[in-house]
Amino acid sequence: MRRDVLTGEYFTEGDIACAEGAIAAGCRFFAGYPITPSSELAEHMAARLPEVDGVFIQMEDELGSMAAVIGASWAGVKSMTATSGPGFSLMQENIGLAIMTETPCVIVNIMRGGPSTGQPTKSGQQDVMQAKWGSHGDYEIIAVCPSTVQEMFDLTIEAFNLSEIYRVPVIVLGDEILGHLTEKLVIPQPEEIEIVERRKPPIKEGYSWFKFNPASIPAMASFGEGFKVYATGLTHDETGHPDMSPETQTKLVKYLCDKVRKNADRIVKYKEIMLDDAEIAIITYGSPVRSALSAVKRARKEGIKVGLLKLSIVWPFPEKIVKKVSEEVDTVVVLEMNYGQILREVQRVAGLERVKFLPKFGEDLHKPGEVLELVRRCKK
Amino acid sequence: MKLEIVIAGFGGQGIIKAGLIVGSAASLFTGLNACFVRSYGPEARGGACKAEVIISDEEIDYPKIEKPDVLVAMSQEGYEKYVEKVKEKGLIILDPDLVEPFKPGRIYKVPATRIAEKLGKKIVANVVMIGALTPLIKVLKPEDVENSLVRNVPPGTEKLNLKAFREGYEYGKISLKQKEPVRRINC
Secondary structure, three states: OOOOOOOEEEEEEHHHHHHHHHHHOOOOEEEEOOOOOOHHHHHHHHHHHHHHOOEEEEOOOHHHHHHHHHHHHHOOOOEEEEEOHHHHHHHHHHHHHHHHOOOOEEEEEEEEEOOOOOEEEEEOOOOHHHHHHOOOOOOOOEEEOOOOHHHHHHHHHHHHHHHHHHOOEEEEEEEHHHHOEEEEEEEOOHHHOOOOOOOOOOOOOOOOOOOOOOOOOOOOOOOOOOOOOOOOOOOEOOOOOEOOOHHHHHHHHHHHHHHHHOOHHHHOOEEEEOOOOOOEEEEEOOOHHHHHHHHHHHHHHOOOOEEEEEEOEEEOOOHHHHHHHHHHOOEEEEEEOOOOOHHHHHHHHHOOOOEEEEEOOOOOOOOHHHHHHHHHHHHO | OEEEEEEEEEOOOOHHHHHHHHHHHHHHHHOOEEEEEEOOOOOOOOOEEEEEEEEEOOOOOOOOOOOOOEEEEOOHHHHHHHHHHOOOOOEEEEOOOOOOOOOOOEEEEOOHHHHHHHOOOHHHHHHHHHHHHHHHHOOOOHHHHHHHHHHHOOOOOHHHHHHHHHHHHHHHHHHHHOOOOOOOOOO
16 A cells, blocks of 8 residues: 555545645655644654655754755755744744755644744744845745645645746745644645656756756756765855856846746645625735635625635735726725735735734634624725 | 634643544545644643644635634533534533533534543543544544544554544534533443
8 A cells, every 4th residue: 555645535624634735746755853833743743754755854953954955956856845934933044954955845834922932822824024134145945834734735735846947945834823733634646746856957067057047947966866966055156166256146146036936827826715896905915815715704694795815825916806806996905914014915905995904813713703803894 | 614623621631632633524525625733832741732723515614623613621621611602503512520611502522531541531622622523523434533543643543542532522422412502421
């Protein structure tokens, strides 16, 4: 029996669904330092990876974890880590190294309340901007935002696929509520799961390991397979060797950003729900999607024309659809479990005046009742 | 149909496991939608512990419970914390050896811990409680809960757990026939 894709129906929690999604996507290396509320994910990987000839390492800290994940990927293995709160902060420097060396890998952040140690056992979405801007330098990144246990599985697979296609670290932004929420997970047959495998370059002299063309991202060599390959965190030319010239820095940084920016239309993922005739649009992502859905259904029963734009990928920011939706409605309502992060992106696209915001701190999700209340006020 | 169940007790009583078994019975065996949220934190043993299970024939969006239809109380603290939130006609199922109720309502007393002790293992009190809960909430078939139970208990303990479930189930069925609230405890 295959142990990599455990086809079947399960009643399980988000952290575990994410781990199973990773294994189904071909992840065979996990390095991490357990931290609440992502520890279940590490625990499950520790049990499961040996069953599929994978490797689990509990590292000394998150700096080492992220470094090991990059090393494993350069050895040709799909790799990941999972963390939360302070652990995500500690990983930022090496996330930058993964960006600079164009290393495919997945970082799961089961968000909790911050800053600092904050609320280890409570939920939050306070790391959304950190996911985008946390490491130094100019770069673009991809971040997926599941809102169901099933999506913790599906979008983790998507995260691995995107990281292989664009050679960029991909962040899975879950949160404590989703990590510990138990509901149905359906793992399909292996042949029904679309997997992007690591592309291998031809073995030859003079291959451009780092071709700076966003339309044609080069295949990645692995150490130990006969390639002469060089990877560095320093600014490098298309051979991978350091080059400090302003021309090369310009070319490289533009490329690192453009390979995500120029492919944004292909990367973004969202769902439009009851937006056809909507006068009010709720825009949200992650766990608050659930509160929003509940509120939209209740408001519709009262005859209020409200719809929902669910963002399944927040980075790159899906500007086009946010612009389109915001132009078609009178009011946009943003829900987040923070004090306004994606809000600013929505305001940038939709304008300051028409955007209302409902922040949430601490333990709970937005209550459908309070979302409904805000929607009713928008109607007046 | 939407049924919101809160199970409250001490850490170590198997409250979380009880929620998991009920939710998985509905989701995987009865063919309903279910979601389950557990209390989380340093209360692993001894402290207050809570499981929230929502069962519905429609999609479940908001996963938390604001006003439960059913409160299963296996500690005084759990009872006091949630009894005021229970819907007006909601059901309260409690272990009378652990909980002294003070609010009138549709109360069913199930001496789950005492029944479990008679079976030789106090630890299966949670399963006795699930057994009693099954006929009282009416939405789950006993065989579905049994299947879920077998899937979720440690291997080798199935027999004891099934016995505990059936004892609880019979107790629940008898309680259902009696006039509410049940005042006398026959055990």
